[in-house]
Amino acid sequence: MDPMRILVVEDEPTLASTIAEWLRREAFAVDVVHDGDSALEHLSVNAYDVLVLDRDIPRVHGDVVCRRLADSGAETRILMLTAAAAVRDRVEGLALGADDYLPKPFAFVELSARVHALLRRVRPPNPPVLERAGLRVDPARRQVTRAGEFIPLANKEFALLTELVRAEGAVVATEHLLEKVWDEHIDPFTNTVRVTMMKLRRKLGEPALIETVPGVGYRIP
Template sequence: MTVMRVLVVEDEKLIADAIAEWLRREALAVDVVHDGDRALELLAGDDYDVVVLDRDLPLVDGDTVCRSMIESGARARVLMLTAASAVHERVAGLSLGADDYLSKPFAFTELSARVHALARRSRPAAPPVLQRAGIRVDYARREVHRDGRPVPLGNRELALLAELMRAEGAVVSTEELLTRVWDEHIDPFTNIVRVTMLKLRRKLGDPPVIETFPGAGYRIP
């Protein structure tokens, strides 16, 4: 149940920010860039599930970014955006290797649905429900129970818990949690993991189930 990572590549900043805000509300980790050159830099070093890629970009156009991803064997799925709605434009975009195509203007609900569908295709199938140490996480339904008791969690708390559950007893470092649960713009020196972990522990209740290993990370044994 790793948190889905999305890269939004859109030169119109208002549109890019609106897409990112919408997807972050759904507990996705979203990075935003505004040109193809920067997109290629991030794609070379980060593992994304989905790239929301505008076709008309400065410096390096979306077609070139998409082609480069295919040639490099990138795992990420591509949802291509364009202002053109003609059939031949959509066919051209898909022929480059894009997995899906969406014309502007679009409904954010449709974009979100397409992103989630592509993300499911980009990763190996994961168990729909995670269970460990009396905790049951149904990530799709956003439901958590401990010993049969419902535990209401915020999006980041849920994502953090899912990462610990998925590790199956292994220690997960703070750096790994920052990468998987938040996004590239998070301050690497922030204490947000510790603060979110405190909230999560409080909501899960006693006896404590999350162990801390100073300098190493956290785990659910």
């Protein structure tokens, strides 16, 4: 699965945190805000694949956030959450530009399934298998093999490798990897990419496949 970025807008901190942690377990990069002003600010500076939006949020109502995002022409898909479960409320939410609507309380497994369904609309389907330099990367099954040997990878390692293989030999900037694989809370000056890349290289074995381009990023020639 291609690494994706999600914005969760929920004014109840415990619920917001739980939603974010649930989605992060599935290797999504997740940012969290608690009001409409912050949501609009984040949407103006970051490209999100999915917006999980509570309808009843302070400062700027969720309806306004939804309408502005829909009117902007952004490709971000909107999953609206609300405590109102009446058919009329669902219809209103969809009319505002939401792509899907989930009433509270909800099962997190259903939330996850709906997010995955929206993600399938964001980008064209991935090729069944990505291949480069003797590697076979299967995004659907989250499997990597080299010379026919299965290589178990952690979520971030798999996401990094997928970005490199997709680049088809081009250099992938460190900043791009930070944006695609981690969330906004990552320090841009951190050595997280370098450390994760070191672990990935070790697991991929010899001869080394990933080349470092000093001051720029990484590539698989």
